[in-house]
Amino acid sequence: MLNVGKIEEGFVLDHIEAGKSLSIYHHLQLDKLDCTVAIIKNARSNKMGKKDILKVECDIDTLDLDVLAFIDHNITVNVIKDGEIVDKKELVLPKEIKNIIKCRNPRCITSIEQELPHIFVLADEEKEVYRCKYCEEKASDSTTPW
């Protein structure tokens, strides 16, 4: 069993579906931050069998966690201060996501104008449906990730 130590301030993202931690690492742009990050893959989990965990030691206002809810709203977000969990954040589907997924509609303007941000808007909260802001194509599981 591998042991990764506590962090003093930051986040512990728990219950990440096994194998998804690296994608979340990139979506949260952790590669651009100068802070300690622990990526734990395939940790044993009673609930999930296997899971990934991310520990990020940073100021708690640094990260935009909206994107997490879009990727997987079952992720547990523990906020850590002075080495203790001080808050558990509930993930809420963001109203809009930018450059997280690409529109796959070949007739969409984003297919020819390269500099345009790929923006998806939450069209149906209950059914968790996002649509491209420009062409209204529905985002699906096969939508190209960024």
Add this chain to the structure above:
Amino acid sequence: MRHLMNPLDFTVEELDKLFDLADDIATNPTKYTHACEGKKLATCFYEPSTRTRLSFEAAMLNLGGQILGFSDAGSSSASKGESVSDTIRIISCYADICAMRHPKEGAPMVAATRSGIPVINAGDGGHQHPTQTLTDLMTIRALKGRLGNFTIGLCGDLKFGRTVHSLINALVRYPNIRFLFISPPELRVPDYITDMLTEQGVSYSEVIRLEDCMPELDLLYMTRVQRERFFNEEDYVRLKDFYILNRDKMSLAKDDMLVLHPLPRVNEISVEVDDDPRAVYFKQAKYGVYVRMALILTLLEIDI
């Protein structure tokens, strides 16, 4: 500053006001002949269109304004690789309002976000064609005297037809409308539309034979099966003549039923129907000019 991207951008009350203005223009055209003097409309058409472009140009000329623009992407800077965002910034320096048609869906919306002048979506791929919907609503209101309390049959290509989808979305906001969707199974209306109707408690039925529902209809909206929407020529050939409205079918309809069509018609309405007083698709084109005149005045915030 406002733009028009989608027919639902205007509330029902705002549409009423727009149609009142269009009615007044139709009744008193001379009152508006100098309304846009000194103003210029840019028609930026990245794909060919006859009716829509000429209708916009006629609308601006009727208002005493001037027009400039291009009628295909080949004669614009798009052929040199210029983005829509850059083009509209330039057009904003030359004109006061812009009507844009583009084969890529969402292009007019991109233009609107970068533009210094109002932008009207004059059709973006298979996505939206709001001024056609305004024309359809205006025609129904003018000739039926109401928007609501009727049974409308939509016939032909209900799968790919953007005018049909836009019209349904616009009509559900009015009371007591029943939809009859008449199409071959391959071209039936998409599920997201029937789901929306069910969710909103709007009554609809799907039928295959036009003859079966003709007597029930107050309005019949015919559409063309569009070759450009098919990947397979064989499917197009098989489905293109599925519905042909002729005199025999018209004899089954009510005396005050109206036939609309966004045009161009190929052969889905036999020419023998043209002289029937219930065939109003050519009048529709005239209402299209009045509604575009009203739209230009509204977006330019010109009061007469």
